[in-house]
Amino acid sequence: MRLINRITIIIILCLLVNLIGVLWINYATTKSYLYSQLESDLQNAVTSVSMRIGPYLNPLDTEMINATVNAYGNSGFYLSVEVDLNDQPNIAYTQPLKIDGVPTAFIEFAQFPIVEASTSLMDNQWRQAGTLTITGNPAYAYQHLWQSIINTIGWFLLLIVLIIALAAVGVGKMLKPVYLVIRRVNRIRKHYVGDEIPLPNIKEFRFLVQAINNMSERIKTQFNKDARLHESLKLQALQDPTTGLSNRHYFNSHVTSWLSDNPHGYLMFIEITGLDQINQQLGFHKRDEVVVRLGEILRAVCKNEQQYVLCRLSLNQFGVLVTDAGEEDITVLAQELINELHNSEVVNLFEDDDFVKVAACAITEPLSLSKALSLVDNALNQAKQSSEHFFVKSDNKIPIFELPKSELKLLLESAVDNDKVDLEKQAVNCFDEDAPIYHFEIFARLHDEKLGKISAGAFVSTLEDSGIGPSFDRKVIELVMAKLKASSNTRYAINLSSCAINDNGFLTWFEKIIQNDQVKQSLCFEITENTAIYSHESALHLANVLHTQKIPFGVDHVGKKFESLNYLQSIKPDYVKVAPIYTTMAAVGDHRAYFTASLVAAIHNLNIHVIASHIENNEQLAQFIQYQFDGYQGFINTPTSF
Structure with missing residues (x-):
């Protein structure tokens, strides 16, 4: 009682x-x-x-x-x-x-x-x-x-x-500090801490609240230490210390997650020969300087952080995951990379002019990691046997990949102008079975007479690069609003592109539309971690606008980058969806699962809800209860038409 x-x-x-x-x-x-x-x-x-x-x-x-x-x-x-x-x-x-x-x-x-x-x-x-x-x-x-x-x-x-x-x-007012203490204890149990509880006037309760505040402060300090330890261990375990790129563990986990979710893109290997000779002749310091420079060139060529995952696989081998790209795109990328390497100052340190080989293989269907890597290895062997610097193995199963960027841009513009955008929804559930559905996430697809249904993964980078994002996002929002029911209490999450939140015209329209009561009641909005980091000022403005209207706001693919989570403290999202790589780590169940637990604890310390992504089945779901996630989504809930 x-x-x-x-x-x-x-x-x-x-x-x-x-x-x-x-x-x-x-x-x-x-x-x-x-x-x-x-x-x-x-x-x-x-x-x-x-x-x-x-x-x-x-x-x-x-x-x-x-x-x-x-x-x-x-x-x-x-x-x-x-x-x-x-x-x-x-x-x-x-x-x-x-x-x-x-x-x-x-x-x-x-x-x-x-x-x-x-x-x-x-x-x-x-x-x-x-x-x-x-x-x-x-x-x-x-x-x-x-x-x-x-x-x-x-x-x-x-x-x-x-x-x-x-x-x-x-009595209720008098006991308010007790209720706050109970709520704080329950939140601490889920790794939330929060701000200090105001001290009451009642002496006995004042001592109790002061004790809880002191305990919360110590726990927050410990959480912060754990968060810093998480970042440190994450860098040590998942980042190459020389180049700052991801290491093979991170790359394999990320590629595994990508391969399981309708992959559309290319895996690329870059092999540098001659590093052993530089080490023998000039020492390992010089060799490391060359490796660092190679990493910088790789970053400079692969500018779109959202489209590429860069990795140092071994001493003389780099890997690149390129999502949403066709053969033309990958060929241009490989040629630009080779040109940059040959035009750099490190080229004189190599005895052989043919010191770089690039191979890429199209991935257009779910595969095991070993199968995908073996395909790229075979392509790299063919590149070594060829007089050319690079070899690209294409796959014509997905015609969308063969479209030049210009044609794909026209296809996107036509879809927006002619209402050829279809919507699907996928449930995001709470781990508490008695709680309602957290929300439904909206996914946009194109439908074309020749190419059929085209998922967002095939055109999202073109959407960002071509500047169509504002008009496309506006179309999606309008389509969702047209189907909202006046009495519905269900929320629908809509992803906003980076170029949209950086567009003044779109923001002006957006700030007017979110004042609608139905929008406040039924919608929430998300951006990716890349957008939150690399367009931080725009993301901060968007967050403030949504917080003012009391509309939930989230960040997707959190933890994908090696940057600190400090950006979450400024934009203060209501929830985040962690990158699929952490689902893969937790599912494996080895020492890497620690990074999933520590990431969730670090985000909870900021009073932000955490949602697991890419949950495939009930067995996997049962493993995630121990990590204190607030919700989950994935193909355990099949997307349905909206």
Whole structure:
């Protein structure tokens, strides 16, 4: 039972005891007063009746005496009025005791005694002519006593209700620090901390809250240490210390996640020969300088951080995952990379001009990691045997990859102008089975007569590079708004592109549209971690706008980059969706699962909900309960048409 309920029960019991005491005092006092009043009234009545009868005693006028007796008897205040005349028949008026409106049980409990009063009748010669006896009617006393009890109970019940209401408000306000402490303990259990609880005025509660605040501060300090340790260990375990690129562990985990989710893109290997000779002739410091420079060139060529995942696979081999690209794009990328390497200052350190080989293989369907890597290895071997610097193995199963960027841009523009954008929704569930669905995420697809259905993964980079993002995002928002139900409490999450939130025209339109009550009630918006980091000012502005309108805001693919999570402290999203790589790490269950747990704890420390992505089945879902995620999504919930 809650404390406030116990306190309320104690208050009610105290009031009931008080009520019983007041009722008894009121009952005893009123009964005594009414009995005294009844006796006094009878004495007055006897005197009055005797004086009225006196003139009719000598000479005796029985008719007038009878009329006087009946007149007093009919008043209802007396059970009987009796005149006992000497040597004459008695003259009397009697009526039964009848008490209306009073329960029988109360009558039996109260038990007013019957009151009588008598006096001698004297004629005008001062001789005793008879005796007058009047018996009082206690019905009025019963009724008055009962009504007094009822009124007392009524006023007391009203007072009890008023006191309970005031006590509920007062005690609830008084116990607010206790509720805040309970909520804080529950949130700490889920690795949330939050700000300090305000100190109450009550001394005992003040000590309790102060203790919880001190504990929270220590836990927050520990969480911050854990977060820094997470970043440090993450860099050590997943980042190449020489180039700052991801290492093979990270690359393999990321590629595994990508391969399981309708992959569309290329895997590229870059092999540099001659590093061993540089090490032998000039030392490992010079070799590392060359490797660092090679990493810088790779970053410079692969500018779109969202489209590429860069990795140093081994001493002389680099890997690149290129999403949303066709053969033309990958050929241009490989040629640009080779040109940059040959034009750099490090080229003179290599004895062989043909020191770089590039191979890429198209991946257009789900594969195992080993199968995908073996395909790229075969392509690299073919490149080594060829006089060309690079070899690209294409796959014509996905015609969209063969479209030049210019044609894909026209296709996107046509889809926006001609309403050829389809929407799908996928549920994001809470781990608490009793909680409602967190929201539905909206996915956009194109439909073309020749190419069929085209998922967002095939055109998202073109959307960003070509500047169509603002018009495309606007179209998606309008389509979703057109299908919203006025009474629906379900939220739908819409992803916003980087170029859209950097476009002033789109932001002006967006800030007007989110003032709509239906939008506030039914929509939420997301951006990617890349957008939050590399367009931080625009992301901060968007976050402030959405927070002002009380619209939920999220960040997707969190943890994909090696940057610190400090950017989350400034934009303060309501929730984040972690990168699929952490799902892969947790599913493996080895030491790398630590990074998933520590990432969730670090984000919870910022009071942000964390959603797991790419959950495929119930077995995998069961593994994730231990990591304190707030929600999950993936193909455990198949996307459906919106």
